Amino acid sequence: MPAVSRFERENIRRMDGYTWGEQPSDGRTIKLNTNENPWPPSPAVARALAAFDVARLRRYPPPHADGFRRIAAELAGVTMDSIIATNGGDEFLRLLLTTFLEPGTPLATTRPSYSLYPVLAAIQGSPTLEVPLGEGFELPADFASRANAAGAGITCVVNPHAPSGCLYDTSALEHLADELDGLLLIDEAYVDFVDPRLGHDTSRLVRDHDNVLILRSMSKGYALAGLRFGYGIGSPALIEPLITKTRDSYNVDLIAQELATAAIGDRAWATDNWQRVRAERERLRAALTDLGFECPPSQANFLFARVPDGAEAPELQARLRSAGVLVRHFRGVGLDDRLRITVGTPAEDDVLLAALAASLGTP
Numbered sequence: 001m002p003a004v005s006r007f008e009r010e011n012i013r014r015m016d017g018y019t020w021g022e023q024p025s026d027g028r029t030i031k032l033n034t035n036e037n038p039w040p041p042s043p044a045v046a047r048a049l050a051a052f053d054v055a056r057l058r059r060y061p062p063p064h065a066d067g068f069r070r071i072a073a074e075l076a077g078v079t080m081d082s083i084i085a086t087n088g089g090d091e092f093l094r095l096l097l098t099t100f101l102e103p104g105t106p107l108a109t110t111r112p113s114y115s116l117y118p119v120l121a122a123i124q125g126s127p128t129l130e131v132p133l134g135e136g137f138e139l140p141a142d143f144a145s146r147a148n149a150a151g152a153g154i155t156c157v158v159n160p161h162a163p164s165g166c167l168y169d170t171s172a173l174e175h176l177a178d179e180l181d182g183l184l185l186i187d188e189a190y191v192d193f194v195d196p197r198l199g200h201d202t203s204r205l206v207r208d209h210d211n212v213l214i215l216r217s218m219s220k221g222y223a224l225a226g227l228r229f230g231y232g233i234g235s236p237a238l239i240e241p242l243i244t245k246t247r248d249s250y251n252v253d254l255i256a257q258e259l260a261t262a263a264i265g266d267r268a269w270a271t272d273n274w275q276r277v278r279a280e281r282e283r284l285r286a287a288l289t290d291l292g293f294e295c296p297p298s299q300a301n302f303l304f305a306r307v308p309d310g311a312e313a314p315e316l317q318a319r320l321r322s323a324g325v326l327v328r329h330f331r332g333v334g335l336d337d338r339l340r341i342t343v344g345t346p347a348e349d350d351v352l353l354a355a356l357a358a359s360l361g362t363p
């Protein structure tokens with residue numbers, strides 16, 4: 001039994017916390033379970049860390065992380081006051097709820113979706129409306145009307161969607177923003193891996209709409225999950241209260257600011273890394289299909305593969321674990337027979353594929 005204090009708020013006592021993907025510390029396990037980047041961050045990050053003078057830690061960091069915000073704003077084609085730097089994308093989510101969701105007012109999202117949203121809503125004392133996606137993970141036509149009918153203050157859409165990897169068109173999101181009474185958060189934690197030939201770009205939505213916010217993360221596309229750095233994009237009127245009122249006074253530390261700035265400034269590394277992930281994603285998808293998986297196209301750094309007929313996803317997951325490979329399995333309608341597999345290096349993926357072939361008895 002976990003320890004319980006009589007001082008805990010009632011809604012906190014009643015809620016469940018977030019369940020992390022497994023994070024083994026042995027250094028040998030092949031981790032294809034939490035969508036981390038398989039390659040190390042840009043060498044510019046290593047250089048910035050090596051050159052860092054620890055004496056500077058005596059002082060507080062730049063309060064607004066302007067060095068980082070300047071580059072992020074330029075890349076998104078917005079002004080700097082449309083950007084907030086946060087301690088991971090997760091902190092941006094927490095700030096949005098604290099600032100814009102009246103306690104008790106629902107948060108809306110899709111089912112499935114990022115499992116942190118209901119946790120943050122519960123902390124706020126708010127219920128979560130989960131609107132089921134279609135069979136191909138498409139957005140339901142009545143999504144906005146259902147969110148409005150529930151009185152949702154914030155509606156969250158992951159795009160590319162997790163766990164499916166499906167990409168929603170900017171025009172579909174624009175339509176949603178037009179229809180929603182509340183705010184629309186487009187969670188772009190995985191957007192860096194979208195094929196650039198698709199010309200996908202949602203940044204104009206924050207310029208044209210006063211109810212759209214975008215989450216970005218340095219964890220996946222820049223291989224910096226351990227650093228905890230993300231940012232949010234929105235109209236200056238939406239970003240201002242987050243910066244001046246609801247965030248911690250120095251929410252991103254000095255080392256994180258410097259390393260994240262080095263990473264986002266190295267465009268050559270970023271485009272090369274994303275291309276490598278995409279190429280490996282397509283190779284892995286083809287190989288999984290050959291093994292009998294049904295593997296829909298993904299624009300993220302993971303695949304959501306339905307296991308071959310006759311196989312059980314939890315059992316395959318357990319066998320992979322015995323072979324030293326972690327992948328993710330989710331329970332729920334439309335999820336039980338699938339595994340979410342992060343794109344690894346070609347060598348890591350070859351171990352995965354060999355272990356799957358052995359488990360399935362495929363020559």
Ligand SMILES: Cc1ncc(COP(=O)(O)O)c(C=O)c1O
Pocket residue numbers: 035087088089090091114158162187189215216217218219225229230
């Ligand atoms: C959909 C989605 N949004 C946001 C995040 C937050 O990422 P971070 O806090 O590492 O920037 C994650 C992390 O896994 C995610 O999957």
